[in-house]
Amino acid sequence: MNSLVFFFLFSLFISLAYCDIEFDFCVGDISRQTSPVGYACKNRATVTIDDFIFTGFRVQKTTTNIYKANATLAFTNTFPGLNGLGIATSKIDLGVGGVIPAHTHRTSEFIIVVKGSIIAGFVDTNNTAYFKRLEVGDVMVFPPTLVHFQVNAGKTSATAYSGYNGANPGIQLITNSLLAGNLPTDLITQITLVNPLEIARLKSLFGITNA
Template sequence: MKSLAVFILFSLLASFSHSIELDFCVGDLSLPRGPGGYACKDPANVTTDDFVYTGFRGEKPTTNIFKNHLTLAFSNAYPALNGLGVSLARLDFAVGGVIPVHSHRTSEILILAKGTIIAGFIDTNNTAYYKKLEVGDVMIFPQAMLHFQVNVGKIPALAFVALNSANPGLQITTSSLFDGNLPTELAEQITLLSHQEVMRMKTLFGTH
């Protein structure tokens, strides 16, 4: 028992020491991503610009089917996040725009910067937790829960989110069902939608 306790303590200390072994590990996008992220860029080639992300600047088009625009600052777009366990995104909504039901491998925290939205998530008991948010409000979406945002105001809305992974993933439910290679027959069976409705959705998403 004593040896087990010593082993656990040693493992914890080792993990803590690993987290501060390097000052940073800017991802080298020229190399394949592994389970722990990207390999580190040679520090001799790292500059201040590596730590600055400018992708959130300016107006964003919101002309897609959902009247939104997602700007993702994940590690593949912002390599300085590599290994830090955090990522960011900007959410732009036209009037009536939505971020449809989706999920990540991680938790998410949202702060509303402009407009009025309804945001919420659905837990595994099918209970929906949702609320109208005003500017400055913050909401948390727990790990892997289906969640969504809807602009219910009279002006465009803007929100920023942070996620506790450098590569949290993004799976939009409707896109997964109708914008991929899932056969029409299977889509009908697992959604209980009619053939006509499934074909309509596939046409909307450009897969038919």
């Protein structure tokens, strides 16, 4: 099943990605600062086969965290061979009751479920939610920038792979952005209408104790 997943992920996005081809490849030099168009090319003489291989999906990752989930990201900063190709991928591991909370990316995304059962969905700019329970082999697409999520809907662990039409899609978790940073409680209350006592309790889950 996994070989079919990767063939599906990369054949689709390679066909969709636009690239003005002037070189065979431009492996990212991740020792240098990135830019809006990606990393500068690594010296061709130092490029090896390992630059085009990502092995981070081999091991089942721990899900012993607040979300009971783990996302292993194969973006250009960890997979420099993607640089300039307009594609990226990730693996989602969900423990029982696990959730990838509401978040956004700069790019479109699709997921394919390879283990378990997952409720996945997104919310559009009219605040209409689109969600459904997905089973093994099901694929769902999320339009760019819209808030979306995945929840383990079964009684066993679940796994899915994602594909993106950008080498560095980024990820911003809404809950973490509000509660795990330096935003003061009174300001969060104003912008969310949530009781400050509840905000303080939620912040404590992330080890945040600022006012």
